Amino acid sequence: MTAPPPPTAPPPTTRPRWFHWAPIAAGLLLAAWPFVLWAVHQENPVAAVRLARGAATALTTTAFYGALLASGLLLLWPPAPAWLRLVATRTWRNLTLDRAPLERARSELQHFESAARQLEVGRQLRLLRQLAAAVHHLARAIELDPSVAGAHHQFGLALFTAGEIELAGRAFANAERLDPGHAFGDALLHLGRCQFLAGHTEAAASTLCSHQQRHGGSPKSHLWLAEVLDRSGDRDGARAALRTAAARPSHRLDAEQNWCRARARVRLWRYGAGR
């Protein structure tokens, strides 16, 4: 089997997303509040008092009805508890991710460079969501030894998270070519997803069907297959895939699979499967 050429990916940047900036914006608003009140007070002290009182009332009311709404959503809207579990799991995982393996691999790398060490550093950085640095190390790992399927797989995952779909698809294809069924079919599954996101619907359907035949399915893979089938016009096939994804599991699902199952249930409801 021939090794694929080393990748030439532009390093993706880890852009902060809206939920990173939201508390900062709230903090800025809070910090500006006394100055706003003072400015109003200079013009009209009564208006400043009323403004403060109105803001306090609005805040209390919003908090009260927000809590009511959140409670209602949690009770009535199936994806809400799954989403809450997913967010809590991800937050806890980010906060408790062991930094020691990264430090150890980094210090080893200072003394002797090898593909395995570069791969370990890249993998740990990807878990810490330092994607630009992760891509750098993973690309170097592939450059040192292009025949390691794990490096291509991790490289693909880092690029997939960063939104570089085309490059990620190529990396997953390389991993699958070097080691068919790599990571219990995860490379093949992500390859199918990348093909779908890149607009290659038929190839995606073929890849995901092949994944299901070879590795069985999970709520995530069934949901992704349903999306592909829906886009290709096979609504019955999509509905069947959604039914499988939404089926009651025989064991406790992890947070991500549980979230996919909840999404599948909502899609199925939108399809009108119950009628």
Place this chain on the structure above:
Amino acid sequence: MKDLLQHADEMPVTLVVAIAYGTLAVVTKMFGPAEQFAENLHRFGMLTPQLVTAGEPWRLLTYAFLHGNALHLVFNLMMLFGIGPQLERTLGSVRFAALYVVTAVGGGLMVCLTQPFQQAVVGGSGALFGMLGCAVALLMRSGRHSFAFLEFEGPRRLMAMIVANLVIGFLLPFVSNSGHIGGLLTGFAFTLFWLAPGRQRSPLRLAWRAVVLLLFVSAGFASLVPVTRADYLAGAALAAQGERREQLERAFFEVTTRR
């Protein structure tokens, strides 16, 4: 005590703070007549939100060296000698002194923002809680991950001590828990963003630093110029004239009469 005397040169700030506590206890005549002691506390810088608003912002710091009675003083000295030396050795004296000052002011600001405007507060416990907050932040930074320190007995006891002190503060009516919480939060944030920041540089961290700094400045401004508090409006009305005075009086009545 032996360790303290042998290593006195390693913890000058802790010793200076302890000496200041003792000296001020003597100077304010803690063991003298109650009226005279209260007057001395007022003269040497006890904190009340009203006095800070009236143009005495130095009280935001000076209250942290005064104590209300012998038991208060002894407990705070015990806590200071319990955590101060290790923290001063870890941080260095200059940064430790900065921590004491910033957390004392943070505790004072919290008192000004949340307590009744005539509430008098003294004691170094706000700053001492700041040291505890600093210790928690340092532990979070030093482990394999942010909560790895909870696997160890010592840090778990530290957390239990913080919780127990806060609970006691809520149960006892004469303890100013807002000062404790203010100091704790200030010490935690000051350490996390300035004294021991993480190695990874990111725009988000810079933004957080700016926001925390702005919140601190903003809290200071709100304590000095509380434009929606009755005592400030009454004082401003007395100092103003003409239409402005009428406006301020109307605002005063708006605050005091309407709910």
